[in-house]
Amino acid sequence: MPHAPALPDPSCATSTLRALDADTPPAHRPLPVCRVEGTQAWSGVDEVIEEVPVALVFNGISHAVLLATPADLDDLALGFSLSEGILDSRGELYDLECFGATHGIELRLEIASSRFADLKTRRRNLAGRTGCGLCGVESLDALARPLTPVAAFTPIPIASVTLGLAKLPAWQRLREITGAVHAAAWIGRDGHIRALREDVGRHNALDKLLGHLAREGVDRRDGFVLVSSRASYEMVQKVAMLGIGCLVAVSAPTALAVKLATEAGVTLAGFARGEKLVVYSHPAGLGIPA
Structure with missing residues (x-):
């Protein structure tokens, strides 16, 4: 199965990184295209969505590379951390910085030491592709994260x-x-x-x-x-x-x-x-x- 390209290790490629606090890449870009209708063809421009490798680095250790659209990356980092069980709550994320790299974007998260220790014990090197949620899972046992059944709620009309x-x-x-x-x-x-x-x-x-x-x-x-x-x-x-x-x-x-x-x-x-x-x-x- 093909994987997303790995980003450089920040410990050996810091010169390729640049802060992106207020300068993330655009979510889409105009590209020249050839439009065809029947037997007619003409030049034009189309807006094409960006698909960028995004590395999530927890306390200095790279954990996952996702192919994503470079928008709302702070939400992506927090949501991924919570939905993957890396964090239990928002308060366990202490800091988040965004850097541009040669091959994509690097999100550096500082998380609670107890959560980082748990992450290291069950670490999975996950390299995601578009639409593929389980690429990189190391074993079948890794699929079975314990889930507490959701609490009862008032029905949605x-x-x-x-x-x-x-x-x-x-x-x-x-x-x-x-x-x-x-x-x-x-x-x-x-x-x-x-x-x-x-x-x-x-x-x-x-x-x-x-x-x-x-x-x-x-x-x-x-x-x-x-x-x-x-x-x-x-x-x-x-x-x-x-x-x-x-x-x-x-x-x-x-x-x-x-x-x-x-x-x-x-x-x-x-x-x-x-x-x-x-x-x-x-x-x-x-x-x-x-």
């Missing part, structure tokens, strides 16, 4: 899902410009979108959203996550790790995702389009009698 779906396109700015990104949205019980994050990778979009929710201290029992993609095992795992009880996907879930959602107490719905959706686990979370 079906009408709120319908309203959130209707509002989703207007919030997808990068998709409108490039047509090449996924979105993850946090939707309140009233159906209104409170936050949305976009990325070329669906897992990254979700991590960015989860990082935002953690940073803002949002009550995760008072809404649901809507994703513009299919729902994979790892996406269910990520929302469950943060105690979110309802995940709605525009496309299909996998059987493994349904199994985990059932075990974790997560209401999982797919094929959410217009007023239609298919509920695969815990329909009571959407006010539907079992």
Whole structure:
């Protein structure tokens, strides 16, 4: 399986790094294209989404390389850390710095020493590709992170899902410009979108959203996550790790995702389009009698 290119070790390549505190690369760029319609062809310009290797470095040790869109990287770092179980809370992240490197971007996180010790004992060198949530996992045992079932929550009205779906396109700015990104949205019980994050990778979009929710201290029992993609095992795992009880996907879930959602107490719905959706686990979370 091909992997994302590794970034230079900061201990031996510091000269290639530059601070990006207020100067992250653009999320998309204009590129020359040839447009064709029937037998006619003409030159033009198209906005193309950026896909950049992003290394997450914890207390000086590189842990993961993700291919991501260079936007909302602070949310990505925090969301990934929480949804992967590296951190238990926002307060365990002490500092975050962003650096540009020859081959991509490096996010340097300083975390609590106890959490770093736990990370070293279960470390996995994860090199992610777009849309691939488990590249680099070292063993099958690494898939089975213990999950506490999500706490009971007041059911989400079906009408709120319908309203959130209707509002989703207007919030997808990068998709409108490039047509090449996924979105993850946090939707309140009233159906209104409170936050949305976009990325070329669906897992990254979700991590960015989860990082935002953690940073803002949002009550995760008072809404649901809507994703513009299919729902994979790892996406269910990520929302469950943060105690979110309802995940709605525009496309299909996998059987493994349904199994985990059932075990974790997560209401999982797919094929959410217009007023239609298919509920695969815990329909009571959407006010539907079992």
